[in-house]
Amino acid sequence: AQTVTQSQPEMSVQEAETVTLSCTYDTSESDYYLFWYKQPPSRQMILVIRQEAYKQQNATENRFSVNFQKAAKSFSLKISDSQLGDAAMYFCAYRTPSGSARQLTFGSGTQLTVLP
């Protein structure tokens, strides 16, 4: 079974600074997808960024980028120029690309605080 581990329950960053959230996963699959979701106090689950395992290039979405290390099974999220609105719980998630088991497996989350 696939597992996703987020070893940082809480992180804080100063506004306008950069922060990196860690995620590792365990799988025997060679093809899969990885996601970062953000859950603000409203508790809405919002997609931040996604990465296909077959792509060597790291995904980037504006101020959000990932460092995907397939051999190390590591998938960290970097937030640049942090803003107050980035404060949220961040979940790393894994999914296989095919077959019936397309559900997301989530990590335990990292609570990010942005300090003004």
Next chain:
Amino acid sequence: AAGVIQSPRHLIKEKRETATLKCYPIPRHDTVYWYQQGPGQDPQFLISFYEKMQSDKGSIPDRFSAQQFSDYHSELNMSSLELGDSALYFCASSLVAAVETQYFGPGTRLLVL
């Protein structure tokens, strides 16, 4: 852009009562997923449907059942409610494709007293 719609947004029930949660996926999405998120927990997969057929089952109690209808909306039926069923229930939808990103609804917050 249209998003996933869930109703009701909040629900209060007594123990042993029944609850029905509804999910309306993004138009043209053919797959629906249900997740349960307990307090301070990560979302846990319950069940999914593709083209109105159950496609996968997770940690869904036998007291719960779900289905997807011809218009692709889905309902999660929960019977003999227990205090431990109090949680946020998410529905997510996707279109079967190469990446198939799941988009989440706002959730239904269920409180069992």
